[in-house]
Amino acid sequence: MQRIGILTSGGDAPGMNAAVRAAVRSAIYYEMEVYGIERGYEGLLDGDIREMKVSSVSDILQRGGTILRTARSDRFMTPEGQKRAVDMLENFEIDSLVVVGGDGSFRGALELSKHGVCVMGVPGTIDNDLGYTDYTIGFDTAVNTVLGAISNIRDTSSSHERTTIIEVMGRRCGDIAIHAGLTGGAEHVLIPEEDDNINALCRKVIEGRKRGKLHSIIIKAEGVAMPSQELADIIKERTGLETKIVILGYIQRGGSPSARDRMLASRMAFKAVELIKEGSVNKAIGVIGDEIVHFDMAEALEMKRPFDEGIMKMANILSI
Ligand code: ATP
Numbered sequence: 001m002q003r004i005g006i007l008t009s010g011g012d013a014p015g016m017n018a019a020v021r022a023a024v025r026s027a028i029y030y031e032m033e034v035y036g037i038e039r040g041y042e043g044l045l046d047g048d049i050r051e052m053k054v055s056s057v058s059d060i061l062q063r064g065g066t067i068l069r070t071a072r073s074d075r076f077m078t079p080e081g082q083k084r085a086v087d088m089l090e091n092f093e094i095d096s097l098v099v100v101g102g103d104g105s106f107r108g109a110l111e112l113s114k115h116g117v118c119v120m121g122v123p124g125t126i127d128n129d130l131g132y133t134d135y136t137i138g139f140d141t142a143v144n145t146v147l148g149a150i151s152n153i154r155d156t157s158s159s160h161e162r163t164t165i166i167e168v169m170g171r172r173c174g175d176i177a178i179h180a181g182l183t184g185g186a187e188h189v190l191i192p193e194e195d196d197n198i199n200a201l202c203r204k205v206i207e208g209r210k211r212g213k214l215h216s217i218i219i220k221a222e223g224v225a226m227p228s229q230e231l232a233d234i235i236k237e238r239t240g241l242e243t244k245i246v247i248l249g250y251i252q253r254g255g256s257p258s259a260r261d262r263m264l265a266s267r268m269a270f271k272a273v274e275l276i277k278e279g280s281v282n283k284a285i286g287v288i289g290d291e292i293v294h295f296d297m298a299e300a301l302e303m304k305r306p307f308d309e310g311i312m313k314m315a316n317i318l319s320i
Pocket of ligand 1: 010103106111
């Protein structure tokens with residue numbers, strides 16, 4: 001009987017549980033044995049591995065985080081660590097591994113594949129920073145969480161007639177900022193992919209006030225080089241308006257996954273198991289348009305999604 005392993009790695013993302021559930025249940029459907037590895041590569045090195053049954057993944061679809069837990073593992077980064085990980089998989093007779101995580105987790109999987117382990121990457125990260133796929137699991141939920149925060153912050157910003165900078169996650173990727181800024185009606189969005197235009201930002205804030213706006217919301221991606229405090233000081237100096245900062249932080253990682261993330265996670269993890277069943281090796285699963293796709297892991301990690309200038313232009317036009 002074929003035996004596969006599954007782990008979640010890197011930052012947790014809403015929808016990882018839906019991916020674990022789909023992988024476990026589809027593997028069992030295809031008459032495979034499936035083992036859950038706890039705390040990502042760190043747990044693999046420690047042999048924290050247990051067999052999963054249909055009931056092991058009951059009642060988790062709606063839960064944020066990951067029941068397998070996750071970790072960042074320095075030990076796994078070394079050749080010795082990777083050798084130990086391969087030995088551990090051999091001890092448990094696991095020949096295929098589904099890795100749910102981001103760029104770093106996929107790079108780790110690629111290293112394992114060089115030792116003959118069949119790996120399947122399912123993209124689980126709120127940052128949406130994997131270039132081969134339009135969306136990653138957790139991104140949609142994170143954007144919705146930011147939307148909720150914008151709505152609450154707008155109430156208090158209006159009441160006090162303030163300008164508020166909301167700093168959002170995404171590492172070097174501005175997608176959370178763009179999507180939340182556009183759909184949340186922010187006055188301005190700052191992202192790492194574009195040069196900051198602080199003059200335009202201040203002009204917009206001033207013009208908005210002249211037209212009777214009570215507040216301004218500025219969404220700033222964490223990857224933007226200028227610190228939020230420095231930006232707040234500049235805005236206050238140039239506009240004379242009180243400017244507050246809200247760093248949303250880890251609330252963006254938590255919460256029950258959106259329907260869209262549950263669907264994406266289920267489809268991608270199901271595909272990963274199907275590919276293993278068919279004898280495919282070392283693939284990264286993604287979505288382009290509405291189609292579930294897969295690429296060779298090594299190639300996927302080199303792919304870059306071109307920056308969508310059109311969406312930023314639209315955001316600027318609509319946010320006047
Ligand atoms: P997120 O985008 O949410 O941060 P991630 O998967 O990119 O997720 P990382 O911390 O970068 O998170 O990677 C997770 C783990 O993968 C690391 O702790 C490490 O054990 C392993 N890893 C990362 N990069 C490499 C690499 N180049 N080679 C081997 N293993 C790696």
